[in-house]
Amino acid sequence: MESKRARLDRFISVKTGINRKHVRLMLAKGRVKVDGELARDIDQIVDEFSHVCLDNRVLQANEPTYLMLHKPIGVVSATIDENHKTVIDLIDREDKESLHIVGRLDLNTSGLLLLTNDGRWSKRLMDPEHKVGKLYRVQLKNPLTEEYISAFAKGMYFEFEDITTLPAELEIVDNHTALVTLYEGRYHQIKRMFGRFRNPVIGLHRISVGNIVLDNSLKPGESRALTGEEISL
Ligand code: URA
Numbered sequence: 001m002e003s004k005r006a007r008l009d010r011f012i013s014v015k016t017g018i019n020r021k022h023v024r025l026m027l028a029k030g031r032v033k034v035d036g037e038l039a040r041d042i043d044q045i046v047d048e049f050s051h052v053c054l055d056n057r058v059l060q061a062n063e064p065t066y067l068m069l070h071k072p073i074g075v076v077s078a079t080i081d082e083n084h085k086t087v088i089d090l091i092d093r094e095d096k097e098s099l100h101i102v103g104r105l106d107l108n109t110s111g112l113l114l115l116t117n118d119g120r121w122s123k124r125l126m127d128p129e130h131k132v133g134k135l136y137r138v139q140l141k142n143p144l145t146e147e148y149i150s151a152f153a154k155g156m157y158f159e160f161e162d163i164t165t166l167p168a169e170l171e172i173v174d175n176h177t178a179l180v181t182l183y184e185g186r187y188h189q190i191k192r193m194f195g196r197f198r199n200p201v202i203g204l205h206r207i208s209v210g211n212i213v214l215d216n217s218l219k220p221g222e223s224r225a226l227t228g229e230e231i232s233l
Contacts, residue, residue: 008034009042011052015059031055049118064118065095066231068212071113072220077104087113090221102126103134103185103209111136111206112214115223121231125209126185128166132210133181136190139203143175148197156193158186165189179207 006014012023012032024042026032032039033053034046046052052059069087071077076084079100084107088096095117102114102122116122125132152170157163169181180190191201207214212230 004048005045006047007042008032008039008044008046008052011046012054012059015052016054026054047120062117063095064121065093065099065116066118066121066226067091067093067099067115067223068215068218068226068230069113069115069223070214070218070220071105071110071206073108073110075221076107077101077113087115091115091223105206106188106191106204109204109206110220111204112209112212113206114209114212114226128184131183133169133183134185134209135207136180136182137173137203137205137207138178138180138190138194138201140176140178140194141200141202142198144172144178144199146172148172148178148194151196152180152193156196158192161186165193168193 009020009023009027012018012026013020016023018026027040027042030038030040031054034044035051046060048060049062049064051061069090071087074084075090076086078086079088079097080086087101088099091099098117099115100117100119100122102116102125105111105113114122114125124130149170149172152168155164155167158165163186165186166183168183171179173179182189186192190204194201212226215224218224
């Protein structure tokens, strides 16, 4: 989801229907405030969360929202679905329809799901270049061996997308449990990677995304706003 950034004079002109020449005069006369500060520079960039006032009229006052949800198994990571309850159905907020999901989880995966209406934030979080690690606990049907560690670190070629997965970390917790850190989010990535060893994933749970760790006090289906520290990756 792209964020909406615009030059201040253009933004006001589009919002109010006042031509840009007039808007510039208004700016010069100190009639515009952005985030509570006088704004005189036509080149100033505003986005969808800038608070913009012309005289005493509020032209825009959107607030960014950042949530963590403990996604239960059986709930779909989508905003609309005909057959299943969606993660949006679990949220009790007026602005919930404006939210999008930051990195989906499969229907039978549980754990940390992030939702926001801030497109720039979610893009940064999901961009492999930013190397934000997503940590999963994985339950396997068959025993693990040391071989898995090097295979995950080396990357695996996926013919369908014609890509090789980025180096991923795998730690063996016990015979049938692994902790896996991915730095990207390919379709069914973990299941497909263990599939190479013909080892079915029987339980998958996301523990954290970067520094954001699923809050233990959240029961499946519950959500809370992120703290300032969690948002600032
Ligand atoms: N990998 C998967 O296979 N499923 C998920 O839900 C997340 C990562």
